[in-house]
Amino acid sequence: MNTLRHNDVSAAKLRDALVDTLLANSMITSPEVERAFRTVPRHLFVADGTPLEVTYNIDNSVAIKRGPDGVIISSTSAAYIQARMIEQAGLTAGMSVLEIGSGGFNAALLAEIVGPDGRVVSVDIDPDVTDRAREVLEQTGYGNRVDVVLADAENPLPGLHEPFDAILVTVGAWDLAPAWLTHLVEGGTIVVPLRMNGVTRVIGFRREDDHLVSTSSEVAGFVSMQGDGARDERVFLLPDRNGYHVKLRFEGDVPAGLDQLDGVLATERTEAWSGVTIKHGVSFADLHLWLAVFLPGFCKLAVDEGTDLAAERKGWFPFGAVHGDSFAYLAVRPLPEGGGSEFGARAYGAHGDDAATALVEQIQAWDRHGRDREPTFTYWPTGSDRPEFGKDTAVLVKTHGVATISWPRAASAAR
Structure with missing residues (x-):
């Protein structure tokens, strides 16, 4: 007290x-x-x-x-x-x-x-x-x-x-x-x-x-x-050239072959931009949720001070995805004359272009089919009479049941 x-x-x-x-x-x-x-x-x-x-x-x-x-x-x-x-x-x-x-x-x-x-x-x-x-x-x-x-x-x-x-x-x-x-x-x-x-x-x-x-x-x-009821994350460390780390944090299934990312931060960084913009002060929290359920290899990022990403902290958000031997993360860049920001992706790895493109495609899918639309959630306990879930419904398998997320007119055609 x-x-x-x-x-x-x-x-x-x-x-x-x-x-x-x-x-x-x-x-x-x-x-x-x-x-x-x-x-x-x-x-x-x-x-x-x-x-x-x-x-x-x-x-x-x-x-x-x-x-x-x-x-x-x-x-x-x-x-x-x-x-x-x-x-x-x-x-x-x-x-x-x-x-x-x-x-x-x-x-x-x-x-x-x-x-x-x-x-x-x-x-x-x-x-x-x-x-x-x-x-x-x-x-x-x-x-x-x-x-x-x-x-x-x-x-x-x-x-x-x-x-x-x-x-x-x-x-x-x-x-x-x-x-x-x-x-x-x-x-x-x-x-x-x-x-x-x-x-x-x-x-x-x-x-x-x-x-x-x-x-x-x-x-x-x-x-x-x-x-x-605890559920721990699994963390994979990516060392940079100075011995600092970028941490990839997985709560769900960990992609196979993470050893392919060894040395990935020493590769040349690539980037791709979506054309999707947002004004300052407007929430885009549902983009994070969209990426979490629709982007294969999704993970959250944390970085040590001293890494290149730490020095650029205002230009990215701690959400990304592993794509084979590469990984990409959500980034933003300012629009001219203070008009807001554009979403995009930055990536490392031999196939960084592919990783960045996959992330950008989901940003664009969210913009077309999820933006400004309130998602709905359903939970089906084990043993319940579940329906057939459509391809527009995200399905998350849990220990004791299944959680689903749907956006009105969700974007099957974009995925």
Whole structure:
């Protein structure tokens, strides 16, 4: 708990300003969620010493716990995504809700919305996190309104016999555990940050018979799930001439023959440009998702300081693909007179031209058939009566089922 209680008047002003911004940006759309955000003192739930300006900034998450390597493994999420996820869940007074991933603040918001006749259970695998959540909830007056449970939510939770109206998953999940659906009523909603080949969308799913259909989606990132539901990336290191590395990160299947990339960064770099442009300040997050599901050999990139790519960081994005003995990555170049940027690809390898062309073709396909069109998501658990998926539907095979993504009038002809 943050023992720097600050000036109550200052905290209240910043909290109201945050809520006003969330309302203005349509991140809060219901009076129930507005009231909860104006009521619960976020600054009493974050880590000691966190400044008020950080606590009540719309985009700031605040670390709760870090691993031995310094990586955040639990946090209080940014206010905007907490608001959006609660709105996605469609909570009202009297509902029961299960939160997977504890922290305290989000559970208190849920308790305010469902009220005294509702039910909130918050579960986490880490005893440090659950102990802290119980402490801050007790100290802020929510101790008797939230049940905090220490367990791995990948498995059925003992003692929870009545299903929940809604489930909010507040950690990045590679798959949906069968136990979650066991705990969800027919017609209920589960909101989950689902990782799809390394790209995350916070999806609101409604349960319909034997499968789940999306009702909403948001762009956000989350710390990864721990325990039985964890899914690690595989990382392949490409050394450059100075001994630094470009890291290719694969969440799905790793392409065969990665040894062909040995020494690839010593080859001449090539590039290709798509003719697809975008104005400054406009989101193109769905391009990342399109590439993740339609571009063969897709991977995410990370680079050491000292590499050529690090020196050019403003001209590329950390998404690319392996293409045989070559690899390409998403790049941009400025348009004249500040008119925005053009998407393209830069590539290394003996067949870098082919790798860059393959990426550019998918940029163009997204522009024709996916741009400014909201994708829909479906999840089919193992054993469900799945239909035949059309060639315009991206199919991602998971451990416990299949996730599909469709864009209206998706681009079969372009692929």
